[in-house]
Amino acid sequence: MFYKAIAPILFVANLMVVFLIWTNESAAGLVSNNLGNVFIALGNLAGLLAFYLALWQLLLIGRVSWIEKAFGHDKLSRLHHWSGVSTAAILLFHPSLITWGYSYNLKVAFTNQFLVFLFQYENIIFAFLAYLIILGVVLISLWIVRQRLRYEYWHFIHLSMYLAIILAFSHQLNFGRDLAHGWAATYWIFLTYAVFSVAIFYRFFLPVWHFWQYRFQVTKIEMETHDVRSIYISGKSLNRLKVEPGQFIIVRFLTKGFWWEAHPFTVSNVFDGKNLRITVKESGDFTSKLAKLPLGALVLIEGPLGRFTAEKAQQGKILMIAGGIGITPLRALFEKFANQRKQVSLIYSAKTEADFALKNELDKLQTAQAKVYYLPNDQAGRITAEYISAKVPDVAKREVYLCGPAAMMKQMKIYLRHLGVSKKTIFFEKFKLG
Numbered sequence: 001m002f003y004k005a006i007a008p009i010l011f012v013a014n015l016m017v018v019f020l021i022w023t024n025e026s027a028a029g030l031v032s033n034n035l036g037n038v039f040i041a042l043g044n045l046a047g048l049l050a051f052y053l054a055l056w057q058l059l060l061i062g063r064v065s066w067i068e069k070a071f072g073h074d075k076l077s078r079l080h081h082w083s084g085v086s087t088a089a090i091l092l093f094h095p096s097l098i099t100w101g102y103s104y105n106l107k108v109a110f111t112n113q114f115l116v117f118l119f120q121y122e123n124i125i126f127a128f129l130a131y132l133i134i135l136g137v138v139l140i141s142l143w144i145v146r147q148r149l150r151y152e153y154w155h156f157i158h159l160s161m162y163l164a165i166i167l168a169f170s171h172q173l174n175f176g177r178d179l180a181h182g183w184a185a186t187y188w189i190f191l192t193y194a195v196f197s198v199a200i201f202y203r204f205f206l207p208v209w210h211f212w213q214y215r216f217q218v219t220k221i222e223m224e225t226h227d228v229r230s231i232y233i234s235g236k237s238l239n240r241l242k243v244e245p246g247q248f249i250i251v252r253f254l255t256k257g258f259w260w261e262a263h264p265f266t267v268s269n270v271f272d273g274k275n276l277r278i279t280v281k282e283s284g285d286f287t288s289k290l291a292k293l294p295l296g297a298l299v300l301i302e303g304p305l306g307r308f309t310a311e312k313a314q315q316g317k318i319l320m321i322a323g324g325i326g327i328t329p330l331r332a333l334f335e336k337f338a339n340q341r342k343q344v345s346l347i348y349s350a351k352t353e354a355d356f357a358l359k360n361e362l363d364k365l366q367t368a369q370a371k372v373y374y375l376p377n378d379q380a381g382r383i384t385a386e387y388i389s390a391k392v393p394d395v396a397k398r399e400v401y402l403c404g405p406a407a408m409m410k411q412m413k414i415y416l417r418h419l420g421v422s423k424k425t426i427f428f429e430k431f432k433l434g
Contacts, residue, residue: 021178026045039104047091047098062198129164133160207300207302210301218253225355225357226354227282229280229290231290232277233251238276245270246308246329247266247304249304252301258289268328281324313427317342317394321403322346341369345372352377353379
């Protein structure tokens with residue numbers, strides 16, 4: 001589909017313009033006999049590239065629908081991660097090379113030249129703050145992901161990118177040698193405003209618009225197991241909302257004790273135009289306090305998002321493997337495939353018999369073509385390659401949907417490849433920060 005090519009085309013086309021801007025002015029320093037001018041030319045290029053990549057960071061985390069559709073959330077998270085690392089790496093060279101270049105030309109010490117820039121040039125201090133913010137966002141985000149800390153910390157830190165880009169934008173327009181030409185400055189202003197407009201539209205305006213349009217609210221809460229509950233969200237005219245099985249939404253409950261946190265959850269039912277359902281396991285501070293969520297609470301929703309949907313499957317035979325609460329997207333997909341009369345098998349692993357969430361619904365959906373195999377770990381152990389081939393002998397001919405803990409999915413992919421399943425027909429999507 002054409003929308004899959006939009007983002008790559010825009011990235012490459014604008015990157016070429018960035019290089020054109022640089023070649024019109026600073027690139028001449030590379031062919032001079034002055035080493036300082038070489039440093040300055042490369043430093044200017046690093047500044048332009050770092051800012052350009054930072055703009056793309058806003059789009060990659062901006063819930064932009066056409067970008068989400070092109071890449072899928074899992075691939076988008078990886079792109080965002082590596083783009084952030086690349087931005088920080090390139091940004092490190094910008095002030096260093098510029099300072100080296102001027103200190104070389106003026107025959108002064110590096111530190112002295114740096115202090116001159118910082119305290120004697122108007123607004124350079126704001127550029128330095130932007131520099132620190134962007135580096136800080138990347139480094140702190142990597143630490144948060146490794147420590148697996150709370151989602152809202154990650155979310156808040158990333159919002160500071162808006163401030164950093166505003167500060168850097170002002171610096172570039174005032175001091176950027178490459179933006180001295182009228183057309184270059186006009187292009188740079190347009191590019192920045194366009195990115196901010198798109199990011200703000202999808203990240204802030206659209207969820208508020210949908211809230212006003214649909215008036216989402218909590219209508220029912222049901223316990224599925226001892227630590228898993230389903231939350232039903234309804235509203236007005238929801239039949240106009242399009243939600244595919246396997247997609248997720250980001251919810252913010254607008255009530256005391258909840259309103260300041262937004263979290264992603266998979267839609268665990270086939271959307272009937274009346275009710276959205278999320279099924280949540282108690283696994284942290286936020287999910288544990290959902291027991292206190294009042295009925296009637298209004299809900300701000302972003303999405304639906306993700307490409308872990310039925311359209312990935314192009315054949316008639318499907319295998320699904322779920323681990324724990326990873327059943328939530330597969331529950332909805334299982335129903336859709338069963339209704340399409342596709343041959344679908346679901347292997348569902350959980351700690352004990354009591355931990356199989358949504359089991360009653362899955363049992364009712366079973367037919368001769370749609371089978372569910374429950375594997376309680378305390379009785380039968382974990383899923384193995386032998387277990388998969390025993391339950392689904394034609395596994396090599398099936399397309400596979402995986403959802404569960406990261407370690408479990410990694411092991412399942414090894415088993416499936418060993419059993420002859422093509423890498424291209426193993427589908428998974430996990431919510432991974434940055």
